[in-house]
Each structure stands twice: as structure tokens, then as C-alpha cells.
Amino acid sequence: EVQVVESGGGLVQPGGSLGLSCVGSGFIFTNYWMVWVRQAPGKGLEWVASINQDGNEKYYVDSVKGRFSISRDNAKNSLYLQMNSLRVDDTAVYYCVATPNYYYFDNWGQGTLVTVSS
Amino acid sequence: DIQMTQSPSSVSAFVGDRVTITCRASQAIGTGLGWYQQKPGKAPNLLIHSASTLYSGVPSRISASGSGTEFILTISSLQPEDVATYYCQQCNNFPRTFGQGTKVEIK
Numbered sequence: 428e429v430q431v432v433e434s435g436g437g438l439v440q441p442g443g444s445l446g447l448s449c450v451g452s453g454f455i456f457t458n459y460w461m462v463w464v465r466q467a468p469g470k471g472l473e474w475v476a477s478i479n480q481d482g483n484e485k486y487y488v489d490s491v492k493g494r495f496s497i498s499r500d501n502a503k504n505s506l507y508l509q510m511n512s513l514r515v516d517d518t519a520v521y522y523c524v525a526t527p528n529y530y531y532f533d534n535w536g537q538g539t540l541v542t543v544s545s
Numbered sequence: 546d547i548q549m550t551q552s553p554s555s556v557s558a559f560v561g562d563r564v565t566i567t568c569r570a571s572q573a574i575g576t577g578l579g580w581y582q583q584k585p586g587k588a589p590n591l592l593i594h595s596a597s598t599l600y601s602g603v604p605s606r607i608s609a610s611g612s613g614t615e616f617i618l619t620i621s622s623l624q625p626e627d628v629a630t631y632y633c634q635q636c637n638n639f640p641r642t643f644g645q646g647t648k649v650e651i652k
Binding site: 471472473474477486487488489522529530531532533535536537538 | 546577579581583588589590591594600632634636639640641642643644645646
């Protein structure tokens with residue numbers, strides 16, 4: 428069974444930094460694209476970033492470009508999201524998604540809450 | 546960026562009713578569309594990919610169609626377990642974009 432588990436969420440002040448992690452199990456990690464999707468409280472879904480199997484293709488939504496960085500460590504079956512210069516509107520549940528294809532989001536974690544507030 | 550617009554934003558129907566949700570893309574995306582179901586307090590689940598292909602394990606009362614700019618998700622006979630918010634998502638281009646969601650409730 429494909430499983431992904433996020434960690435690292437918490438409370439951070441505006442302008443601060445936070446790193447999220449996601450560990451995958453039950454699948455061949457190196458065969459999967461990995462994705463971060465977020466959901467602000469009471470709002471809809473927003474794709475944040477995607478990374479390919481080798482880690483040499485990365486895509487970001489414009490609102491996080493230059494502030495967030497997606498990376499992966501295939502030896503550890505792990506995905507990361509380094510978030511810098513955080514803003515109040517980055518407050519959201521961040522979901523890690525593992526997908527064997529380029530297009531759709533198959534296997535979601537339970538999410539980790541990031542709260543940006545003073 | 547491709548904008549995705551869903552209608553209605555919410556729908557309330559009786560158990561057994563047919564429910565349809567429309568998703569429109571701001572430009573043609575072929576069949577590069579997925580549908581997701583999100584139950585309260587849970588992560589989303591993929592229901593449909595490639596505009597009309599049912600994902601593994603999804604009940605056959607759920608179907609979808611469309612191509613280009615207009616897409617439809619249909620629940621043929623609404624069940625209590627279908628209470629959720631439904632999202633469409635285009636995968637034709639980056640950034641991947643979602644519709645704003647349609648909340649489905651039971652009358």
C-alpha cells in the first residue's frame with residue numbers, strides 16, 4: 428500500500444522559515460513524481476510544487492517561486508519543502524502527494540498544518 | 546495560467562438523485578482533467594483521470610465526460626457517503642490549477 432507521511436508543520440512568524448518532510452513507503456520511491464499541494468483554512472486546493480523522479484525537474488506556483496524549494500532524497504525515500512520568507516497567506520495544510528505519472532495526484536498524505544502568524 | 550471554474554459552488558439533493566457538476570477551463574486542455582473528492586477533515590482522493598477514466602476502486606455510479614474546455618462529473622444516484630467537496634484539476638500545463646470546489650450535501 429502506498430503511504431506518504433508528512434511532518435514538520437507548526438507555528439512560525441511572518442518572514443520566518445520552516446522545513447517540511449514527507450516519507451514514502453509501500454512503493455518504489457524512485458518511480459514516482461512527488462508533489463506538494465496546500466489548502467488554506469476553509470479554502471480550496473492549491474498546487475505548490477512538483478519534482479520528478481531524479482530531482483532535476485522542479486516546478487513551482489508563482490506565489491512561492493524564490494521563497495520555497497522542493498527537493499528529494501531517494502536514498503531516504505523522502506521529499507522536502509524548504510519554506511523561507513513565510514507570509515500570513517502561506518498558512519495552510521500542506522499535503523504530500525506521490526504519483527507515478529506526470530499529471531494527476533494519486534496518493535495523498537494526511538497533511539501537516541503550517542500557521543504563519545505573529 | 547489556466548483558470549478552472551466549477552458550477553455550482555454547492556448542491557443539495559436527495560439520496561438517489563442524479564447530481565452533475567460542471568468544470569470549465571479558460572483555454573482548451575484536451576482531456577487533461579482530473580476530479581477529486583474531499584470528505585470533511587480528510588485528504589482528497591482521485592476519482593477520475595484523463596477527463597473520463599474512473600480511478601481504481603471508485604464506484605461506478607460516478608462518471609465523467611468532456612474535452613476541450615467543458616467537463617462534467619456525474620453522480621448517478623447520490624449516496625450518503627458521497628457528501629464531500631469535489632474539485633476539478635487541469636494537468637495540461639504548469640501551474641497545475643484546481644477549480645474552487647463544489648460542495649455536495651444531502652437534503
